[in-house]
Amino acid sequence: MANTIIVGIDFGMTFTGVVFASVNSEQPPIIVNQWPDGLASKTLSRIDYVDNGEPEWGFSAVGNPTYTWFKQTLDTSTSPGDIRDEEFESLTNQELARLPPGIDGRRIVGDYLRQIGRFVANLLEDEIQKGSRIQFQFSTPVVWPDSAHDAMWHAIRDAGFGTTFPGDIRLSSESEAAARYILHKEGDNIKTNDVFCICDIGGCTVDSTCYRILSKQPALRLEQICQSRGNKSGAFTVDLKFLQCMCRRFGRQFKHKFLKSDGLNSAFVRQFNTIKEGFDGTEGEHRLVIELEAEESEFYDPDNSEIILTRRDMKDFFSQTINESFSLMQEQRDRAKYNHAIVRHMCITGGFADSAYARKRFHKMFPGTAMRLVFPAAPAMATSFGSALIGRQDASFANKRSARSYGIYHKDLLPVHPNNKERRIRERNSMSVRYTKRFELLHSSTDPLEKAIQVFSVDHAKPPTDWNKLSGGRSKMEKLESLSIDLTAVPLNDHPQIGPFTQILLDVEATLNLKQGELNIKVSAGNHRCGECTVHTVWA
Template sequence: MTEDKVRHHIIVGVDYGTTYSGVSIIPSSKAGLNDIIQCDTWTGDGGGTTTALKTPSRIAYSSENGQLRENQWGYGIEPGVRQCAWMKLLLDKNAKASPFDDPDLKSDIDAGLISLPSGKTAEDVTSDYLKELYEHIMQTLRRKMGGVLDLTDIRFWLTKPAIWSDEAESQTLRAAKKAGFGSRPNVKDEICLILEPEAGALASITSLKRNHGAVKLKDSVIICDCGGGTVDLTAYIIEALTPKLSLRESCPPIGGKCGGTSVDRQLLNWMTKRYGEAFLELDEKSRGPGSEFMKGFELNKKKFGTNVPLTALSLQMDHDEDEFYTDPDEGTLVLNDETMKEFFEPVIDKIKALIQKQIDSAKEATGQDVNKVLLVGGFGDSAYLKSRLQTHLQSQKISVHVPHQSSWGAVAKGAVLRGLEAANVDMRKSRRSYGIVLNVDYVEGVHDRSESFTNEFGRVLVPNFMEWAIRKGTEITDKTRVSIPLERIVYIGQGTELRTTLYCCDEDAKTTPERKNEAVKEVGCIISDLSGVDFSSFEKKRTPHGDVVKLKFEILIILGGRQGTVSFQFCVGGKTVGTADIEFAKST
């Protein structure tokens, strides 16, 4: 056994969400779901404590609120202060919109409705929030472990949306490191990433398998993680239930930015259309995330679809009494079921379309009908959402389940189970294709001569052909490594950096283009260090611009590793010369 296998450590699952964040903890010596400790005590307003499975993903800066002596976060934010919320959505704002995204999201971002403090980026604010969360985790662990904590390694498993770009994943990892995760001296702390729906799958299926017959070997299931900002779906075949849960991904994950906050935006748009300036002139403290008005609406989202009456909302506006604004003196706004349906239905339509697409993709990939949809995530707890999906799917004989224990905490629990290796996805499918642009040898009758050029060594080449190293849907395990053999003309003495542009394509593998076109997007530049390369063994040539060598090398792409991001190595002559960093492209 390796030291990594036997060394005792703590596993911490961190579900950083758009609206709420949750934390689960387990020692590596424990067995599984029943042993997981969920953080449910948080700093509350006024220095007290609040008991809940999650804490709001919000932060209030003292620099923006003169009455605050220090930053406040989560439940500890005082009423009526300016605060940052939904900042997670800004981490991936450069990504191409999917057909399942909430169409109002981009316009709200462009209009500054999801705003950041002056001089801070989304990564900065995320890091500041995660710093508060990290310190809370460490305080919780210290109360339980005392000084032993300083001698114990911690493996942090952070969750990420399935639809995020590589840049957003990298930003999340950087933000976590800046926040303090994995930074303690004298121990071997580690940060790993796991897809939110994958974590939800591990927890929910582990929970369901306790109910005899609830899930069976070879079941084809879809996990629908309905969070505050995103809805992510993965499809699995259950390969083993004992001794530990083992899943195989049926097809690449899909998703859209159409979570619970999309219902909030429907409300805000409705208020703007109905009450105009009377609503818009209110400051963010009165109508924004964290306001009493939006807290009341959050309660109504959970009540809607049950027998519990909706709560009257508190909002003081300069407007006459009407059908909904029933008491201007008290600032009372009363919504009805029909109006709530108006807010929910556009979002549910997006979710139904996502589920249907994943059902069809899973059937095409495996030849097997999907028989279960499992809902996890905060919005996944919505009784109305579950009811609408059951109605939609009953004709296909697909049952809809919410884990017996609250789906709200399922993702953080699943992250811990993955770290404990009590459950795992043994095979995944690549979410997109990755490749580079090559110049290929000119072939008479095949290529257009006018596009060709002759390089320094006399080869006639044609540019802009794609070499796809990994195609969308390719099977990936924790040990997947893909090598791209390359040849480059390098000028000796003109720098030690070799830059190779990495591209991706979200199209299905069968429609991935042969040549670079508008469907091919730049991921960024892989930067390799040439300082350790011995050029003496390569073919050389003198040119008017200096001496050149024909450098033959490989870029090794590493996927499926525990860290959860794409990484690279630079190899020459079959030997690894060093790691290669990526500089992400900036969208225009």
């Protein structure tokens, strides 16, 4: 059997991550960390159209202007101005949530994802040549309206996924993907019926969602407890506060020097990123090299051309993101409590969750509570890694077979074709199979209008051809459920009469979902729904 490769793609506002997972292997998914012009776990969600040829993207997009945060333009229900920060644009020479002339949101997203697709296809060239099946698993914000999800789908297709880059395309929510990653990492630390909250501190925004775990096997099933919430206080505010501080202390000459030395792509910013990532709140000063015409002060050492940052400076840079993230977590915890749910685990994802200082502050903000703070490994990769896990689970169910066969029985329920004695519900190797069949139910005027049809199972992966010929007879069959059929609203006079009986034609629709571990049975007579039930299934 050919292998299936899942490509989990987290196209974010500021960064994009890609993770590969093999369905036929127990090896953990592989994080892509080598990008054109950059070594990192994610590349920049950035593009420029400086040349007339193919646009530059990711770390290679250094033109003037460069466009980023353009994912937001797919959601026309929200004004990009609500998240745009003009001061940050001015300081970094970037166009935030803006569109190039003559290009709409679907086009710019498609142009960017096309470059991602080419990059991925090149990495998977050997697998493609071996005949491996490819499944692309994208994630989208849970708060998006249907129109934005639809725009994203079309942008993905415009980019060539499914055509130029052959393979299936699946979409899942970002919060569901992050939840899958967290539960994969946490294992038995988070149990069925537990309520947990995910706070994703991204580069642009902070988003939070609360879930209850309904089941973990045979598939993960989550119930969203309260509406997703978010605010514009992502990790970019740390950089913004830093640049504001530099402009305040050193004036226009800093901005000129900063932009002239490639701005966000400069060695100066790389120095600050190293300091930012290593800051844990302890005492000490931090120095960055940049040549300025400034006198010696507590903030600048002209002899060594170094800017001096104090512990207080660093704490101030972090404060807005930490405080507003904490407020969002508190709000979600309170909303869950209002809905009679107690948050047991607060899971913090996004690259900001790697900050030692942020972790210390969050622990101090939730002292002595029964709620666990969870910082998963590689939190920036939670969504892309989780997307790959979702895709791998979905693809693996295509090779599952139910370990049982299911049937329905009532003494007056007969197949429409007398020669067909079979009353079973046959399953196939698929995640979801829909079975439809018409039966006739003989109803006497003296019989009650509510009838109980029995749902049976038998432990045979291969369904029997005749339930009554099983070894041991019907005693080998396990009664699972009584499907109540209500004929009250059915116009019986519209159905044929056979002697003292009314011949009621019933349509049975059974959907076997191996992924959910459920068999759902619906019965109707004409346009009238008569009954429905759901039973849990067992797969091999």
